[in-house]
Amino acid sequence: MKTQGQNILFLILLLISIMGYSQVKISGKVSFKNKGVAGVNVTLKETYDGTTTDAQGNFTFETSEKGTHVITFTHPKYENIERTVSIENQDISLNVDLKEQISEIDAVVVSAGSIEASDKKRATALLTPIDIYTTAGADGQISSALTYLPGVQKVGGTEGLFIRGGTGTESKIFMDGSLINNYFSNSVPGIAGRDQFNTSLFKGNIFSSGGYSALYGQALSGALMLESVDLPDETSYNFGISPIFLSAGFQKLGDNKNYSYGATAGYSLLSLMQKVFKFNTDFVEAPQGLNGDLNFRFKTKSGGFFKYYGMFNSNKMGVKSESLEPGYDFSLVKLNGKNTFHNLSFKQKFGKYLLNVGGSYSYNRSDLHFSTETNDIESNRSQLLTDGNYLNFKAVLERKINRISAVRGGIELNNTDENLNFEAVQKHYKDLISSAFMETDLGFSNALSAKIGVRAEHSSFLGKNNIAPRFAIAYRLAKDWTTSLAYGLFYQNPESKYINGPANLDFQKSQHYIFQVQRASEGRTLRFEAFYKKYDQLIKTFNVTPDKEQNQQIQTALNNDGYGYAKGVEFFWRDNKKTFENIDYWISYSYLDSKRDFLNYPVSLQPSFAAQHTLSAVAKRFIPEWKLGVNLSYTYAKGRPYYDIASTFDNGKAINYTRNEGRLKDYNALNFSINYLPNIGKKDARSFPVFVLSVSNILGSKNVYGYNFSADGSRSSAIVPPVNTFVFIGAFISFGVDKTDDAINNNL
Amino acid sequence: MKKYLLSFALAFVSLTAFAQANYDKIMTEKIAKIETCKTPEDFQTLANDFQRIGSKESTKWLPAYYAAFSYIQKGRTLMRDGKMQELDVIADQAEKHLSMAQNLAGADNAEIHLLRKMSYSLRMMVNPAQRYMTDGARAAEEMNAAEKLDPANPRVALIKAEDVYFTPEQYGGSKTKGLEMFKDAQAKFNAYKPKTALDPNWGKAEADYFLSMPAEKAK
Numbered sequence: 001m002k003t004q005g006q007n008i009l010f011l012i013l014l015l016i017s018i019m020g021y022s023q024v025k026i027s028g029k030v031s032f033k034n035k036g037v038a039g040v041n042v043t044l045k046e047t048y049d050g051t052t053t054d055a056q057g058n059f060t061f062e063t064s065e066k067g068t069h070v071i072t073f074t075h076p077k078y079e080n081i082e083r084t085v086s087i088e089n090q091d092i093s094l095n096v097d098l099k100e101q102i103s104e105i106d107a108v109v110v111s112a113g114s115i116e117a118s119d120k121k122r123a124t125a126l127l128t129p130i131d132i133y134t135t136a137g138a139d140g141q142i143s144s145a146l147t148y149l150p151g152v153q154k155v156g157g158t159e160g161l162f163i164r165g166g167t168g169t170e171s172k173i174f175m176d177g178s179l180i181n182n183y184f185s186n187s188v189p190g191i192a193g194r195d196q197f198n199t200s201l202f203k204g205n206i207f208s209s210g211g212y213s214a215l216y217g218q219a220l221s222g223a224l225m226l227e228s229v230d231l232p233d234e235t236s237y238n239f240g241i242s243p244i245f246l247s248a249g250f251q252k253l254g255d256n257k258n259y260s261y262g263a264t265a266g267y268s269l270l271s272l273m274q275k276v277f278k279f280n281t282d283f284v285e286a287p288q289g290l291n292g293d294l295n296f297r298f299k300t301k302s303g304g305f306f307k308y309y310g311m312f313n314s315n316k317m318g319v320k321s322e323s324l325e326p327g328y329d330f331s332l333v334k335l336n337g338k339n340t341f342h343n344l345s346f347k348q349k350f351g352k353y354l355l356n357v358g359g360s361y362s363y364n365r366s367d368l369h370f371s372t373e374t375n376d377i378e379s380n381r382s383q384l385l386t387d388g389n390y391l392n393f394k395a396v397l398e399r400k401i402n403r404i405s406a407v408r409g410g411i412e413l414n415n416t417d418e419n420l421n422f423e424a425v426q427k428h429y430k431d432l433i434s435s436a437f438m439e440t441d442l443g444f445s446n447a448l449s450a451k452i453g454v455r456a457e458h459s460s461f462l463g464k465n466n467i468a469p470r471f472a473i474a475y476r477l478a479k480d481w482t483t484s485l486a487y488g489l490f491y492q493n494p495e496s497k498y499i500n501g502p503a504n505l506d507f508q509k510s511q512h513y514i515f516q517v518q519r520a521s522e523g524r525t526l527r528f529e530a531f532y533k534k535y536d537q538l539i540k541t542f543n544v545t546p547d548k549e550q551n552q553q554i555q556t557a558l559n560n561d562g563y564g565y566a567k568g569v570e571f572f573w574r575d576n577k578k579t580f581e582n583i584d585y586w587i588s589y590s591y592l593d594s595k596r597d598f599l600n601y602p603v604s605l606q607p608s609f610a611a612q613h614t615l616s617a618v619a620k621r622f623i624p625e626w627k628l629g630v631n632l633s634y635t636y637a638k639g640r641p642y643y644d645i646a647s648t649f650d651n652g653k654a655i656n657y658t659r660n661e662g663r664l665k666d667y668n669a670l671n672f673s674i675n676y677l678p679n680i681g682k683k684d685a686r687s688f689p690v691f692v693l694s695v696s697n698i699l700g701s702k703n704v705y706g707y708n709f710s711a712d713g714s715r716s717s718a719i720v721p722p723v724n725t726f727v728f729i730g731a732f733i734s735f736g737v738d739k740t741d742d743a744i745n746n747n748l
Numbered sequence: 749m750k751k752y753l754l755s756f757a758l759a760f761v762s763l764t765a766f767a768q769a770n771y772d773k774i775m776t777e778k779i780a781k782i783e784t785c786k787t788p789e790d791f792q793t794l795a796n797d798f799q800r801i802g803s804k805e806s807t808k809w810l811p812a813y814y815a816a817f818s819y820i821q822k823g824r825t826l827m828r829d830g831k832m833q834e835l836d837v838i839a840d841q842a843e844k845h846l847s848m849a850q851n852l853a854g855a856d857n858a859e860i861h862l863l864r865k866m867s868y869s870l871r872m873m874v875n876p877a878q879r880y881m882t883d884g885a886r887a888a889e890e891m892n893a894a895e896k897l898d899p900a901n902p903r904v905a906l907i908k909a910e911d912v913y914f915t916p917e918q919y920g921g922s923k924t925k926g927l928e929m930f931k932d933a934q935a936k937f938n939a940y941k942p943k944t945a946l947d948p949n950w951g952k953a954e955a956d957y958f959l960s961m962p963a964e965k966a967k
Contacts, residue, residue: 038789039789039792041799043796043800043803045803046804047804048770048804049800050797050800051793051796052792052793052797055789076840105836521833522832522833
């Protein structure tokens with residue numbers, strides 16, 4: 001009995017152990033949209049059993065567990081899936097379909113019309129401060145560097161971004177969401193003003209050549225949104241020296257890394273270079289400028305972030321040119337410009353809400369003196385004094401809906417108060433533009449997203465309202481290929497400089513249609529964009545008899561009967577060190593077909609600022625052994641038309657007519673620059689110098705930007721760059737923080 | 749009766765011992781695999797294995813640690829192939845597991861700080877120019893934390909050596925300096941005793957590899 005009992009016990013034990021060790025095979029396939037997914041973690045919950053799917057999505061594993069269990073399928077790109085199984089003695093076969101997890105990283109982003117240089121879109125990341133500093137011919141200016149991108153024209157004699165057949169004043173520049181009213185320095189006719197803002201002030205930017213968000217308005221053709229840097233990483237001091245300028249500055253970082261402040265000051269004078277180079281422009285007073293800026297940034301205990309930036313800039317110059325008017329030898333113009341800009345912004349997160357509030361104030365004064373010189377005797381000067389006060393306020397509240405969707409809305413107030421004094425003429429222009437906007441980002445899946453927005457504006461000067469809808473959609477065609485489509489309506493007030501008499505005016509209007517296909521892969525970007533832009537309600541002007549002693553026309557607005565269009569295709573290719581070791585290069589080509597009847601144009605014409613073909617190429621190579629960066633750039637633009645348009649009065653009605661017209665010769669410029677960083681990586685180094693040598697227009701092409709005509713149209717003179725070929729040398733030295741890190745890491 | 753009770757108790761003890769042995773066994777087996785994994789897929793599979801173990805052994809920090817490590821190794825293989833775009837997703841995963849590990853092991857674990865350093869370094873490689881100041885700085889912070897907590901840790905020495913080794917001379921790095929540091933790491937490896945058989949003990953082969961390279965190649 002005892003033995004039998006033992007035998008039975010043994011048998012039972014044996015059975016249990018056999019059952020316990022009997023293995024059941026669980027297998028199947030994991031797919032997404034009928035395609036197997038590799039790398040999915042298949043786990044029998046609460047056990048060590050499980051496996052990973054192979055390249056075809058198949059899996060198989062064995063388990064000795066019994067009873068009801070849960071199998072989980074996890075993969076970072078898909079939603080987790082659980083399946084309950086009952087494990088008996090038979091093998092189990094299980095097929096599972098995954099659901100895509102919507103994520104910020106994988107979601108397709110609307111990119112029609114815009115190029116973003118932020119960290120998020122690294123595939124298309126362009127024009128970071130380093131990119132700008134290392135673009136030959138850009139002089140470290142953001143606006144110049146943008147001319148090497150598709151859609152932006154190099155116009156020359158006037159400042160501003162000329163985008164897709166738009167004038168320079170049709171594009172607006174924003175800093176942390178606030179409008180910068182005077183991004184460029186004051187200038188004299190024929191010589192473009194310079195960027196007044198330091199490129200290194202901004203950590204990123206979004207450049208939109210059309211179809212942009214409802215958060216931005218009063219720009220018919222394009223917008224540049226600059227994002228200022230946050231807290232610096234270290235306390236640092238720096239100064240720069242060159243034959244044309246001196247500058248110094250510091251940034252102090254608080255001990256707890258929750259606040260920082262800094263200031264810079266600079267002085268520039270061109271006279272030394274005038275002795276070395278043959279200038280086209282006769283500067284009787286060499287351009288000189290004095291500028292300074294200060295900033296503070298701090299984080300509040302509750303997670304808010306304040307940023308302040310303020311700057312002051314004054315510039316002076318005097319230009320003498322041969323007079324086109326009979327009886328005078330020369331005409332002279334002297335400029336005394338002053339400008340100040342202050343921007344305060346605040347940003348805080350409240351749960352799902354993000355609040356962004358910002359205000360800016362700017363004051364700008366341009367004091368121009370016109371005179372003539374005959375037989376070495378200067379005539380009385382006539383003064384054209386303009387000053388303007390600009391206030392901008394913007395508040396945006398954003399709410400995230402899910403990972404990739406959001407709603408945002410807000411208001412913007414833009415107040416302009418300008419005074420103009422010219423001889424007996426005194427003009428006072430005031431306008432308050434109040435806007436409200438609402439926009440939503442809708443992420444349907446990682447492959448499909450849309451942006452729908454609307455903006456409404458009221459202008460107190462015009463006494464009119466507008467409503468501008470905007471819409472964009474993006475779809476991923478294949479892994480690296482995306483396509484997007486954008487449509488938008490844009491309004492802009494007539495420029496105050498054309499408002500010199502009573503007229504019943506309205507907003508100027510443009511409509512954008514943009515289609516884009518983009519391929520973005522590791523280090524390479526290919527973009528193709530086609531656009532159509534329709535202009536309506538552009539202002540029409542007539543010429544007021546100009547003062548005999550200066551050949552600048554004064555135009556005054558009549559009505560909003562102007563119209564026009566611009567259409568074209570653009571191509572962009574960037575290869576960042578992928579094909580050629582250490583070489584980053586990009587090529588852009590733009591075809592533009594544009595005509596408009598606006599301002600004083602007598603009929604619909606190709607605008608004088610719209611070149612039909614523009615080609616540019618940029619190449620950069622860093623040579624680590626020599627600690628040297630070598631950069632080249634080239635621009636070609638087909639000759640633009642020029643017009644000499646006059647007005648006559650017939651029965652009190654203004655009639656414009658073309659007295660002279662023609663075509664400029666093609667524009668060509670090859671630029672070259674090198675940066676030498678001798679202390680790169682020297683761990684014991686205390687100073688970090690960067691030496692720069694740049695030669696713009698190295699082949700000395702004699703480019704022409706346009707023509708000036710005498711009051712009667714019988715004589716003309718070419719508008720040319722102040723100098724054909726310019727050589728710049730300079731040294732920038734920083735202490736405390738190794739600025740060369742930027743260079744290093746950009747080239748590793 | 750007494751006998752039955754005893755055998756029951758014994759059976760129970762052996763049962764728990766069996767579970768324990770199973771954890772040790774499977775961990776030992778998987779940890780050994782680290783050295784044999786080559787491709788990103790291999791490391792993904794390994795990461796999944798550790799994840800699976802971690803979800804059962806939710807009080808132990810090592811499975812999460814090794815899951816994170818497998819992800820980081822996957823990232824490093826991708827990085828060597830120049831596939832930088834995927835590194836963010838991988839670093840996300842690694843950091844998720846590192847947080848779990850840190851919750852269980854405490855904030856003063858040098859091994860976890862070192863993996864965080866490696867993860868931030870991966871993030872930096874996505875866009876070095878722009879991320880040097882953020883992720884690069886974070887990586888440096890984590891490295892300092894790890895070194896302060898465990899100055900004798902050979903893996904800290906190894907990663908420091910690698911950083912110097914792969915930094916071009918013009919930028920303050922150097923192969924010779926790197927090799928000196930690998931020697932230091934190797935010495936630390938020889939002196940190092942992991943707390944348990946399962947505790948992190950990787951990296952010696954890597955140091956040996958660099959030091960065994962012919963002199964010309966190392967130049």
